[in-house]
Amino acid sequence: MLKIALIIGSTRPNRFADHPAKWMADGAKARSDLSIDVLDLRDYPLPFFNEPAPPLYSPGGKYHEPAADAWRQKIGTYDGFIATVSEYNHGPTAVLKNAFDSAFFEWNRKPIAFVGHGGAGGARAIEHLRGVAIELQMAPIKHEVNIAREPYLGVLQGKSLEDFTYLNEARTALFDHLVWWGNALKAARQAA
Ligand SMILES: Cc1cc2nc3c(=O)[nH]c(=O)nc-3n(C[C@H](O)[C@H](O)[C@H](O)COP(=O)(O)O)c2cc1C
DSSP: OEEEEEEEOOOSTTOSTHHHHHHHHHHHHTOSSEEEEEEEGGGSOOOSOOOSSOGGGSGGGOOSSHHHHHHHHHHTTOSEEEEEEEOBTTBOOHHHHHHHHTOSTTTTTOEEEEEEESTTTTHHHHHHHHHHHHHTTOEEOSOOEEEOHHHHHHHHTTOOGGGOHHHHHHHHHHHHHHHHHHHHHHHHHHHO
């Protein structure tokens, strides 16, 4: 079974991100091919990147800030990732970008999928993160979930994300493809 971390990419009070995080975690419970741990960035108060050397050149990939070093070691225990993506000014949140910067080797050669929300389903912020993921030597998968205006407002008015069939289908496709990439890359890492 693949060990996947679901990173909640917003830390502000009253965040919407809790809805997609719970919906994704609930969807994963029915599956036998992956398990999900929720990593809430509120529980990992990382300093803004503050290392004397780029992680690529740091001996052993170590970080001198203890919180960042604990984070990168935690990231190293997973086979793949899902991130909820809150779109702030057409980009990802600063806390999520900083969380990506706060590890390096631990992300390498692992897949990541995105669940975006916002007026355009977080699509513009996700596009930023695809480039970030590639620089971290990850495999950002094509399949994503975009929670755009209608379901976003629907949830704020009392609906559940489970009420939107096309979102449930997108969630299933995301899981299916994340598992494919996760198994392929896990086998390749073990063979290397
Ligand atoms: C600082 C800020 C900037 C935002 N910029 C955008 C934006 O560029 N495009 C968009 O679709 N929504 C934008 N929004 C709306 C957010 O996508 C929406 O509030 C979402 O719920 C934020 O995620 P969160 O609640 O999990 O923090 C912005 C919200 C904030 C707080």
